[in-house]
Amino acid sequence: MAQFLRLTVGESSFLLPGSASLGIEKKDKLLINSAGSNVIGWKQDGNNKWPAYAIDNMWNIDPTAPWDRVVYIPASPFPVGIGADSIEMLSDTDIEPAPFTPVGEAPSRYGHLFGAAWVDSDKTYLVINPSGVAGYLLTIGGSA
Amino acid sequence: MSTAVANQSVHVLEIPTSGVPLILPSAVVAEIVNIGEIISAPQMPSWCIGVAGWRHHGVSIISFEALTGQAATAPGSRGKLVILFPFPGQSRHQFFGFVSTAEPQPHMLTSNEAIGVDSPVASPYIAAAMNINGAIGVVPNFDNLRPALFPAAS
Numbered sequence: 001m002a003q004f005l006r007l008t009v010g011e012s013s014f015l016l017p018g019s020a021s022l023g024i025e026k027k028d029k030l031l032i033n034s035a036g037s038n039v040i041g042w043k044q045d046g047n048n049k050w051p052a053y054a055i056d057n058m059w060n061i062d063p064t065a066p067w068d069r070v071v072y073i074p075a076s077p078f079p080v081g082i083g084a085d086s087i088e089m090l091s092d093t094d095i096e097p098a099p100f101t102p103v104g105e106a107p108s109r110y111g112h113l114f115g116a117a118w119v120d121s122d123k124t125y126l127v128i129n130p131s132g133v134a135g136y137l138l139t140i141g142g143s144a
Numbered sequence: 145m146s147t148a149v150a151n152q153s154v155h156v157l158e159i160p161t162s163g164v165p166l167i168l169p170s171a172v173v174a175e176i177v178n179i180g181e182i183i184s185a186p187q188m189p190s191w192c193i194g195v196a197g198w199r200h201h202g203v204s205i206i207s208f209e210a211l212t213g214q215a216a217t218a219p220g221s222r223g224k225l226v227i228l229f230p231f232p233g234q235s236r237h238q239f240f241g242f243v244s245t246a247e248p249q250p251h252m253l254t255s256n257e258a259i260g261v262d263s264p265v266a267s268p269y270i271a272a273a274m275n276i277n278g279a280i281g282v283v284p285n286f287d288n289l290r291p292a293l294f295p296a297a298s
Contacts, residue, residue: 012184059186099237100202103293104189113187117195117202124183124197136187 004095004118004127005071007084012057013125015090015097015118020130022072022079024087025052030070038063038141040083043072052081053141059113061141075134082133095120097127110135157248158281159226163214164265165281166242167274172286174227174239175199176248179219196241198227205241206293208284212267222246231290240293251276 003018030041030052038061042049050072054065067083097116106112113136115129157173159166175198182194182205191210195202205225209216223245230238253276263273263282269292271285 012186057184057186096200098200098202099235100195101235101238101294101296102185102188103192103204103206103240105295107187117197119197119200119202122180122197124181124195124202126183126186126195126202 002095003093004090006086006088006090006125007071007082007128008086009055009065009084010057014114015095015125015127016071016073016082017127017130018089020073020128022074025070025072025081027068027070030081033063036063040067041070041081043070043079043081045078048078050079050081051138051141052083053137054083059107059136061137073130073134075138080134080137082137097125100126106132108132108136108139110139153252153254156251156253156276157226158251158276158279159242159244159248160246161209161214161243162217162219162245163209163212164263164273165279166208167276167281167283168226168228170250172228174229176244177225177227179223179225179243193243196225198225198239198241201237201239203227203239203241204293205243208242208269211289211292212265212269214265217245219243219245224248231286231294234290234294238294 005016007014032041033039039051040054052070054067056062056065069087070081070083071087072079072081097118100117102112111132113132114126116127118125155170157168182196185192185194193207207216225241227241261273261275268288270282272283
């Protein structure tokens with residue numbers, strides 16, 4: 001059974017396939033950006049710096065949105081991080097999302113932000129589409 | 145221009161909304177359910193009010209009023225969600241739903257009972273308007289609705 005991370009942003013929670021996570025970083029482990037761009041900080045990886053972005057619960061990139069953790073997901077040319085209030089690995093192995101297609105146009109040419117949904121009793125979670133989110137963050141957020 | 149419905153019976157549902165009622169062929173409706181949790185729909189159009197969980201599926205809930213430029217209000221305690229089957233040829237998970245402000249009402253229409261009238265709302269998402277028992281309702285234009293909801297698949 002696949003494992004999932006739960007990202008909490010404000011009052012909203014989203015799932016990320018565990019296989020898409022390159023690691024979770026706490027705020028004090030990042031180089032914080034004080035220059036005022038959309039990038040909230042970077043993870044130093046050798047000579048590379050992996051950018052991270054904070055979002056609000058509607059996934060608008062907002063460097064002023066509160067965050068405490070960042071999860072990095074694969075992207076080209078370098079991984080990108082999603083800032084969230086909390087990020088936790090779910091121990092529930094019975095999570096079986098069903099395909100879900102958001103309505104309307106995708107927010108970037110990399111596709112929709114979500115590709116599945118999990119309905120657990122009376123709770124519904126959207127499951128992050130890593131490639132769509134990575135492309136969206138780099139396209140909309142910039143890398144500087 | 146008034147157009148009489150073909151001389152046959154068709155079962156429809158009248159969906160009350162905060163604007164003009166919707167008239168849907170019953171065959172396109174998968175289920176009518178109570179309104180439970182509707183989570184936010186990040187980066188989706190403003191006429192999508194959120195995503196509801198239904199039978200293990202995430203279902204995008206559409207405000208037809210907002211889609212057609214009408215004023216929309218949140219449904220009250222009597223509101224329902226009308227879950228529609230996916231469009232023909234689309235993935236079997238692509239259900240979507242409309243909000244009903246009260247219990248939808250069934251009608252069996254014959255050519256003697258439903259006469260086409262001018263739509264009170266001008267929108268490319270409205271195919272026709274009908275006078276059913278003295279009340280005017282509108283029929284969605286599914287040919288235009290489909291690419292608006294699922295542009296990549298159309």
